[in-house]
Amino acid sequence: MTVTQSPDASPTPSLDSRVTPVEPLLAPAALREEIPMSPTAGETVLNGRYEIAQVLNGQNDRLVVVAGPCSIHDPCAALTYAERLSDLARRVSGSLVVVMRVYMEKPRTRLGWKGLISDPHLDGSNDLNSGLRVARSLMVDILETGLPIGCEFLDPLTPRYFSDAVSWGSIGARTVQSQVHRQLTSGLSMPVGIKNATSGHVEDAVDAIVAASKGHVFPGIDDDGVASIVSTSGNPECHVVLRGGSTAPNYGPSDVANALELLGSAGLPQRLFIDASHGNSGKDHERQPHVAADIARRIAGGEIGIAGIMLESFLAAGRQDLVLGRTERLAYGQSVTDACVDWEQTTRMIEELAEAVEAGRSLRRAGAEDTPLLAEAALPATLPALA
Numbered sequence: 133m134t135v136t137q138s139p140d141a142s143p144t145p146s147l148d149s150r151v152t153p154v155e156p157l158l159a160p161a162a163l164r165e166e167i168p169m170s171p172t173a174g175e176t177v178l179n180g181r182y183e184i185a186q187v188l189n190g191q192n193d194r195l196v197v198v199a200g201p202c203s204i205h206d207p208c209a210a211l212t213y214a215e216r217l218s219d220l221a222r223r224v225s226g227s228l229v230v231v232m233r234v235y236m237e238k239p240r241t242r243l244g245w246k247g248l249i250s251d252p253h254l255d256g257s258n259d260l261n262s263g264l265r266v267a268r269s270l271m272v273d274i275l276e277t278g279l280p281i282g283c284e285f286l287d288p289l290t291p292r293y294f295s296d297a298v299s300w301g302s303i304g305a306r307t308v309q310s311q312v313h314r315q316l317t318s319g320l321s322m323p324v325g326i327k328n329a330t331s332g333h334v335e336d337a338v339d340a341i342v343a344a345s346k347g348h349v350f351p352g353i354d355d356d357g358v359a360s361i362v363s364t365s366g367n368p369e370c371h372v373v374l375r376g377g378s379t380a381p382n383y384g385p386s387d388v389a390n391a392l393e394l395l396g397s398a399g400l401p402q403r404l405f406i407d408a409s410h411g412n413s414g415k416d417h418e419r420q421p422h423v424a425a426d427i428a429r430r431i432a433g434g435e436i437g438i439a440g441i442m443l444e445s446f447l448a449a450g451r452q453d454l455v456l457g458r459t460e461r462l463a464y465g466q467s468v469t470d471a472c473v474d475w476e477q478t479t480r481m482i483e484e485l486a487e488a489v490e491a492g493r494s495l496r497r498a499g500a501e502d503t504p505l506l507a508e509a510a511l512p513a514t515l516p517a518l519a
């Protein structure tokens with residue numbers, strides 16, 4: 133068969149038959165210079181990382197609460213939420229380390245809006261350079277309220293643009309088995325929660341923690357955006373997040389005990405987070421308070437394996453459909469991805485969790501022995517020295 137080629141065809145016809153023009157992406161260093169972090173914001177990031185690591189390794193008996201919208205679509209509403217959460221966080225700081233969920237990248241089951249970095253104008257124009265600017269700028273503003281930030285890392289290139297602003301990272305249920313994400317995690321500078329797979333399998337998260345704890349060498353970009361060979365030293369601060377599965381939740385005492393046993397048999401610290409949303413609430417926001425109340429009751433009763441909880445929460449309850457290009461139709465402060473609990477419910481849940489931590493403490497103080505949250509022997513040799 134003779135293949136004829138048109139005169140204006142690509143000089144490499146086997147390349148790019150499905151790629152429309154490639155455009156330049158701004159460089160990470162240029163973005164960081166354009167939107168710098170103040171010393172106060174930088175201190176919030178480092179304090180957040182330090183406090184979360186201390187809770188994870190049992191040196192601090194508070195509970196980490198990662199709360200915020202399923203996704204950020206409106207920076208103004210997100211900042212209003214941050215200001216409220218920051219006040220609440222200060223009030224409960226004796227019992228809880230509150231981190232705001234600032235999710236800028238959304239992994240989709242099939243198709244859908246992929247988050248503020250991918251499509252900041254919510255109109256399908258996919259203006260990634262603006263998306264990176266809006267995302268970093270909002271993160272810096274949130275840090276100024278004194279709140280540390282948590283987010284999911286989805287694209288392997290984007291962390292260089294904003295990971296310096298993040299105190300807690302997550303690898304999601306859809307990417308937990310991905311080698312690319314495990315390599316990425318091995319080089320992240322903060323504690324990272326690894327979700328169980330959407331199937332409910334916790335083993336995948338344990339495998340990812342082991343893989344990410346070691347150093348890797350892989351392709352990436354440098355601060356100038358140049359394709360580079362990246363070498364990492366491994367991340368010893370990864371932990372499981374139980375998020376439920378497609379057929380059942382996994383926040384109950386036996387689910388936690390099984391996950392802790394899996395961690396123990398892999399030589400990992402026996403502490404984990406629980407996501408009150410997603411598979412643990414069947415994506416029904418009205419079930420989240422029940423999940424959080426159950427966890428609060430168990431913490432008050434002395435259960436010690438739970439280091440953190442995730443809540444999907446925003447100003448208004450529920451969710452709404454996003455029609456690309458029709459943002460004037462959107463209700464203020466309501467999620468455009470998964471349904472969230474509203475601000476009033478969030479306050480009640482966080483206060484209840486703070487009381488539970490205090491009750492658990494009193495129980496331990498009253499006990500004949502002072503039960504450590506994590507036995508010294510269970511700490512991995514690789515844990516970094518905490519200043």
Ligand SMILES: O=C[C@H](O)[C@H](O)COP(=O)(O)O
Nearest residue numbers: 202238239240241242244470
């Ligand atoms: O947390 C958000 C969603 O659960 C996740 O991005 C998947 O969303 P989808 O199933 O609506 O695509």
Ligand SMILES: C=C(OP(=O)(O)O)C(=O)O
Nearest residue numbers: 202304305306327375410
């Ligand atoms: C996508 C998320 O969760 P999961 O990976 O558990 O589905 C999320 O927390 O936004």
